[in-house]
Amino acid sequence: MNDQQHMLSDMADGLFAGLGPSATMEAHWSQIEALALSSLLLPEEAGGFGGTWQDALIVFRLAGYHALSLPVAEAAIAARLAAGTGLEGRGTIASRTDGTVEGDCFTGAVHGAVMSEGADFIVAPGPQGGSFLVATAGGERTPSVNLAGESRDVWHFESVPVAHVTENVFVMGAFARVAQIAGALDAALAMSVRYVNERKQFGRPLAKFQAVQQSLATFACEAAAANCAAMGLAQALDRGNAHYEVAAAKLRANRAVGIGTSAAHQAHGAIGFTQEYALHPITRRLWSARSEFGGDSHWAALLGGRVAAAGADRFWADLTALTD
Amino acid sequence: MQTFAIEALSWPDNGADLRRQVRTLVADHVHPANPADRTNCWAVADPAFSRTLAAAGLLGMTWPKEYGGHERSPLERYIVLEELLAAGAPVGAHWIADRQTGTLLLRYGHEEERRRWVPGMARGEIFACIGLSEPNAGSDLAAVRTTARRDGDGWVIDGQKVWTTNAHNAHVMIALIRSEEGSERNAGLSQFIIPMDTPGLTVRPILDLTGGHDFNEIFFDNVRLPGTALLGVEGEGWKQATAELSLERSGPERYLSCLTLLTELIRAVGPEPSDCVRALIGQLVSETWTLRLMSASVAAQIAQGHDPALEATIVKDLGNSFEQAMPALIQAAVETDLSSDAALPIMLGHLLQVSPSFSLRGGTREILKGIIARGLGLR
Known part of the structure; x- marks a missing residue:
């Protein structure tokens, strides 16, 4: 990290740690705005912070780490895509569009709109690729929530004007989830390590049992893999083309979710399964994030299909060409 | 908590050129083409190919020119390694010398010994092996009992090493030996450089479960060495060997032993495989992509002078688990006649049998996880 990234990290860490999973839009969104975090990815010439995707990784990862219940990542991505659209x-x-765009007019539904109550506009995947932006004023919201109780609304629109952009909001949303998964896994790992060092059974801390050590070591490897995948994807987005990497990274992060959440709950025993204990805001977000912006079947079919179509003699050459 | 120090990686500008050079070399080299030899290829010795690589300046790449090296960057070397492994090239003969023995000699060796061995390693003429395990010292390495006692200016070695990979091709060994009589555990150990043709040293093959000859047992019976054979500081052998293990554990060979099997799968199923195979390819490619970044990130940290021992351990454990799981996943996804002589079943059959060793060699899974648990603050 460079100096500016250290500052960004310290700032977001301090703020998100205080807000956590119980923050609300009404009471706390102004604190996000005060730090201009929603303009993180907006170019400087458009009045934003002009951050890179690697900067975004720092902030999105910390949102995941602290199970932040505010749409920082979503607002930052939307603001970037809205630049120049008015x-x-x-x-x-x-995350999903079910409808038709004719010219600049959309009729249909968008699904999985993140904390969209009170939002001014929504960016959704375009039915023919790219993304489109639609003002909420012309639509009707049906509230819905994911496993963690996070708002994921459905909106219906009837012949409303939209703006098109070529950048792919589905890829960016997948990046946000990969970054959040990386952070959330590190948080669940830290909680698990702390817990097994404190909790005693058979006269000694759980941490002294080899079975417990080996399980959390496996978890640490998975958390490391998710974090590296997130970094690899951020670098690809900064290079300007991440079609290959987004599939690879989301698949790898998703895999880590399964192994990591199992290990975290097993280490915590029954207390981790209670409503009062702070593990579930992390693990329920992780289970939700695994489906959002593409689950395994989506990304594995895409990546596997692409590699198979290119053929055996291109496989390694294409993989290494990503970074050369 | 962040257990893996992740830095954005900058690859060398000449990466693509270097890859082209290696790909051409591999394509031009005719190796007896048993498809099984393209799997786990860093256990396949072909001295002629080692000399070819050396002639192209691709051995001892990071070593000083004064000792026959080429003063290239560690990431340039990393690119060459991953290309060789991805192609399934027969790199077993020189692998250990190039990876750790030469580097260790340059770091700790007596000047006479450096001059004697390192340039030959860079020429692909001197091969090496590692003397760590003993019959009663496997994962519990600090239990080594082979002894070195002073004899005038020199040393006399007695004892036994076992599971010594490549000893039958090697000209020289670096061994961890108890140099202080009566010392216990990791105190009183030293490293020695031992020519394999020294009188009193015997190598006996141990065949693996496929009948293959990869490792050996070594007997030392009154083996006399000059004073220059002591590597580094007397009594500091444990520390030096631990640092050596970082070199041994961190390379791309810890996740790429089966990559050629994945390539062969892609070839065998063609451009439009079934949904199930397509999904498996997607998952395996995702894992390969991630491990490559992790492995290269460790190489980059070593290049900056850090000792990322914990990160290297994480990559080895993940990599071994991945390459160990892959053969069974492929066996489950495609119907295969393991008695056929097509490339895919031959490679698959070989890897099903040898892959149990992947989480044993270079530190067992249990030892690695113990190191990671210590890094987490659990021990």
Whole structure:
């Protein structure tokens, strides 16, 4: 990390640690705005912070680490995509579109809109690729939530005007989830390590049992893999093309979710399964994030299909060409 | 908590050129083409190919020119390694010398010994092996009992090493030996450089479960060495060997032993495989992509002068688990006649049998996880 990234990290860490999973839009969003975090990915010439995707990784990862219940990542991505479209205010993103775009007019539904109540516009995947932006003023919201109780709304629109952008909001949303998974796994690992060092059974801390040590060591490897995948994807986005890497990274992060959440709950025993204990805001977010912006079947079919179509003699050459 | 220090990686500018050079070399070299030899290829010795690589300046790449090296960067070397492994090239003969023995000699060796061995290693003419395990010292390495006692200016070695990979091809060994009589555990150990043709040293093959000859047992009976054979500081052998293990554990061979099997799978199933095979390819490619970044990140940290021992351990454990799981996953996804003589079943059959060793060699899974647990603050 460079100096600016250290500052960004310290700032986001301090703020998110205080807000955590119980923050609300009404009471706390102004604190996000005060630090201009939603303009993180907006170019400087558009009045933003002009951050890179590696900067975004720092912030999104910390949002995951602290199970932050505010749409920082979604607002930052939406603001970037809205640059030059004339849409203003707080934007958010959606993961699925079910409808048709004719010219600049959309009729249909968008699903998985993140904390969209009170948002000014939504960016959704375009039915023919790219993304489109739609003002919420012309639509009707049906509230819905994911496993962690996070708002994921459905919106219906009837012949409303939209703005098109070529950048792919689905890829960016997948990046946000990979970064959050990376952070959330590190948080669950830290909680698990702390817990097994404190909790005693058979007259000694759980941490002294080899079975417990080996399980958390496996977890640490998975958390490391998810974090490296997130970094690899951020670098690819900064290079300007991440079609290969987004599939690889989301698949790897998703795999880590399964192994990591199992290990975290097993280490905690029954207390980790209670509503009062702070593990579930992390693990329920992880289980939700595994599906959001593409689950395994989506990304594995895409990546596997691409590699198979290119053929055996291109496989390694294409993989290494990503970084050369 | 962040257990893996992740830095954005900068690859060398000449990476693509270097890859082309290696790919051409591998394509031009005719190796007896048993498809099984393209798997786990860093256990396949072909001295002629080692000399070819050396002639192209691709051995001892990071060593000083004064000792026959080429003063290239560690990431340039990393690119060459991953290309060789991805192609399944027969690199077993020189692998250990190039990876750790030469580097260790340059770091700790007596000047006479450096001059004697390192340039030959860079020429692909001197091969090496590692003397760590003993019959009663496997994972519990600090239990080594082979002894070195002073004899005038020199030393006399007595004892036994076992599971010594490549000893039958090697000209020289670096061994961890108890040099202080009556010392216990990791105190009183020293490293020695031992020519394999020294009188009193015997090598006996141990065949693996496929009948293959990869490792050996070594007997030392009154083996006399000059004073220059002591490597580094007397009594500091444990510390030096631990640092050596970072070199041994961190390379791309810890996740790429089966890559050629994945390539062969892609070839065998063609451009439009079934949904199930396509999904498996996607998952395996995802894992390969991630491990490559992790492995290269460790190489980059070593290049900056850090000792990322914990990161190296994590990569080895993940890599071994991946390459060990892959043969069974492929066996489950495609119907294969393991008695056929097509490339895919031959490679698959070989890897199903040898892959149990992947999480044994270079430190067992249990030892690695113990190191990671210590890094987490659990021990």
